[in-house]
Amino acid sequence: MGLSKDQIAQRIAQELSDGWYVNLGIGIPTLVANHIPQGVNVEFQSENGILGMGPFPFEGEEDADLINAGKQTITAMPGASFFSSELSFAMIRGQHVQLTVLGAMEVSDNGDIANWKIPGRMVKGMGGAMDLVASAENIIVAMQHTNRAGESKLLTNCSLPLTGVQCVKKIVTDLAVLEVDPERGFVLLERAPGVTIDEIRSKTAGRLVVEGNIPEMQL
Amino acid sequence: MSTTKYISKVVPDATAALEGLEDNMTMMFGGFGLCGIPENSISAIREKGTTGITCISNNAGIDDFGLGLLLHTRQIKKMIASYVGENDEFERQMLSGELEVELIPQGTLAERCRAAGAGVPAFYTPAGYGTEVAKGKEMRVFNGKPHILEHAFEAPFAFVKAWKGDKAGNLIFKGTARNFNPMMAMAGKITVAEVEELVEVGQLEPNSIHIPGIFVQRIFQGVDYEKRIEQRTVRAKSE
Numbered sequence: 001m002g003l004s005k006d007q008i009a010q011r012i013a014q015e016l017s018d019g020w021y022v023n024l025g026i027g028i029p030t031l032v033a034n035h036i037p038q039g040v041n042v043e044f045q046s047e048n049g050i051l052g053m054g055p056f057p058f059e060g061e062e063d064a065d066l067i068n069a070g071k072q073t074i075t076a077m078p079g080a081s082f083f084s085s086e087l088s089f090a091m092i093r094g095q096h097v098q099l100t101v102l103g104a105m106e107v108s109d110n111g112d113i114a115n116w117k118i119p120g121r122m123v124k125g126m127g128g129a130m131d132l133v134a135s136a137e138n139i140i141v142a143m144q145h146t147n148r149a150g151e152s153k154l155l156t157n158c159s160l161p162l163t164g165v166q167c168v169k170k171i172v173t174d175l176a177v178l179e180v181d182p183e184r185g186f187v188l189l190e191r192a193p194g195v196t197i198d199e200i201r202s203k204t205a206g207r208l209v210v211e212g213n214i215p216e217m218q219l
Numbered sequence: 220m221s222t223t224k225y226i227s228k229v230v231p232d233a234t235a236a237l238e239g240l241e242d243n244m245t246m247m248f249g250g251f252g253l254c255g256i257p258e259n260s261i262s263a264i265r266e267k268g269t270t271g272i273t274c275i276s277n278n279a280g281i282d283d284f285g286l287g288l289l290l291h292t293r294q295i296k297k298m299i300a301s302y303v304g305e306n307d308e309f310e311r312q313m314l315s316g317e318l319e320v321e322l323i324p325q326g327t328l329a330e331r332c333r334a335a336g337a338g339v340p341a342f343y344t345p346a347g348y349g350t351e352v353a354k355g356k357e358m359r360v361f362n363g364k365p366h367i368l369e370h371a372f373e374a375p376f377a378f379v380k381a382w383k384g385d386k387a388g389n390l391i392f393k394g395t396a397r398n399f400n401p402m403m404a405m406a407g408k409i410t411v412a413e414v415e416e417l418v419e420v421g422q423l424e425p426n427s428i429h430i431p432g433i434f435v436q437r438i439f440q441g442v443d444y445e446k447r448i449e450q451r452t453v454r455a456k457s458e
């Protein structure tokens with residue numbers, strides 16, 4: 001049994017450091033905000049133009065002029081600020097945001113990521129993902145280890161159109177925590193409770209590096 | 220002392236604001252999703268029947284609202300956007316080849332608008348390097364990192380929406396409805412601003428103005444704002 005989506009988010013939240021500005025993508029990354037460790041103060045940036053994004057509003061308090069990049073209604077924390085798209089991406093390209101967490105369809109073992117297009121099937125657009133992955137110093141990918149067909153999403157080369165090259169630093173899946181070493185491949189750091197190294201190996205198509213004792217994740 | 224003077228930008232309504240708008244023009248539309256979109260201008264363009272439009276907008280609306288309204292009437296020839304999900308009619312027209320689509324990274328879209336308004340013809344950005352976005356574009360390495368050359372847009376018309384504006388065209392936005400509106404206001408040769416509340420000159424606090432009136436050529440008091448919410452998400456009230 002691997003991790004639930006919420007547990008993947010919980011594990012990623014352990015990576016947050018006090019004082020960081022963090023951009024969370026749509027899907028699993030959004031859930032990270034629910035698991036901020038005690039004593040860690042972070043501010044969430046949403047690229048449509050808010051720093052200090054708060055939780056969803058109470059029913060009846062939704063404001064059409066206050067949404068996140070997933071077009072969901074949100075609230076603003078005390079100390080929040082609003083800004084234009086141009087300034088938002090100045091924050092991102094200028095590396096003022098310390099961590100970007102986003103989902104992916106495929107990641108290659110040198111850190112390439114594909115998450116915006118399936119030719120002939122899904123063409124929704126890249127939104128802010130290309131700007132984020134091209135500039136962020138620290139990128140964590142949150143995703144399932146395999147796709148719906150059971151095929152590995154951790155590959156030698158991405159088969160789908162790329163979002164960015166050699167940019168992913170860390171991956172948290174339902175099965176494992178891995179670091180990307182562009183020279184060597186996916187370095188296995190932790191496994192989900194009850195998941196064996198053999199299972200991770202069989203579901204990782206790209207180069208996998210297993211060194212020493214691999215501990216279970218602490219959730 | 221002379222009496223107070225200002226350059227009035229006021230036009231009576233959305234229809235009047237479209238003077239000079241012709242078929243086959245490039246137009247910018249502010250907004251992110253359905254948040255901060257120029258609802259009145261979109262309706263007036265639909266009414267006017269302008270066709271062959273090249274749209275520069277972050278999104279393409281939904282099936283029955285926002286720019287989706289102009290897609291239904293086949294008024295849009297080409298869409299330049301960063302994200303176009305949530306719109307079946309859009310997808311149908313794109314896959315059938317009726318609609319031309321150019322997808323570009325969101326930050327690049329924003330900066331190409333800003334550059335247009337700021338007199339910067341082109342700029343380098345790392346976004347899109349190594350992807351299909353970089354195809355055919357000049358590449359250059361700065362500080363050991365590859366960047367691609369992107370050009371400023373050109374737009375004869377820009378349609379933006381603000382919360383408050385005065386008769387001289389000064390604008391104040393609200394919440395995340397600001398998004399692409401400021402830099403599109405800068406970029407348009409003719410920028411049409413519609414506002415929820417049009418006030419007399421002098422009633423807006425100069426320190427609070429987000430976009431100075433110099434960037435706005437026409438302003439009108441908007442009516443009947445629907446301000447639709449795309450994804451209504453709430454949390455339960457806990458004791």
